[in-house]
Amino acid sequence: MKRDAAGFDRIATRIFSPLYPVIAERLLIWSGKREGLCVDLGTGPGLLAVALARASEMDVLAFDLSAGMLGFAGKHIRDADLEGRVFPLLGDVHALPFRDGTVDLFVSRGSIFFWEDRVRAFREVHRTLASGGVAYLGGSFGTRALQEEIFQKMREINPDWDRDVARRSGRAAPASLLPDLSRAGLHSARIKEDEAGFWVEIRKP
Secondary structure, three states: OHHHHHHHHHHHHHHHOOHHHHHHHHHHHHHOOOOOEEEEEOOOOOHHHHHHHHOOOOEEEEEEOOHHHHHHHHHHHHHOOOOOOEEEEEOOHHHOOOOOOOEEEEEEEOHHHHOOOHHHHHHHHHHHEEEEEEEEEEOOOOOHHHHHHHHHHHHHHOOOHHHHHHHHHHHOOHHHHHHHHHHOOOOOOEEEEEOOEEEEEEEOO
8 A cells, every 4th residue: 555655646746746736726716715624535645735725725634545645645745834734634535524514625636436435425525514615526637738748648657547547437427426416415516517527516505
């Protein structure tokens, strides 16, 4: 697991790094949130969490199931001098360790494809969202230009990259997410698409 975390961190920092500031700014604009508590679910090495803190006044929890990943997240948080605002937190999306109505913004890029029980995870996100809170859970590459740049670099590393992306995407295709949201009782949730992917948008009145 430690070696997997190291490999993921290497790819995130060397190839995916231009993606995170673009996504962070987009989600902050969409949500209308610049202050309060943000949770980055499945943060991996924490680069999106860092980007969100840099672009806002929010406190950010870098939340992940892997202690190995959080070790790398902690390093990136320290390097960014954000230890007072971004905090690694170990946990499971299926049983979030937050009180009801306490999180202003949830974000998650990529982890939704690996959730074992999306209905349960969606319910947990909605339970812990504050009044007026919003969640964006998905798998966008930000812009088409960034997507193509990342894909070209990843194909050099992994000749099966396109097939792997298609396989992962099939685990959480938008058409399969709407029934899961309905089963979770989130009938007002929707799929929000951008030019390089999609997000599940959950808003709490």
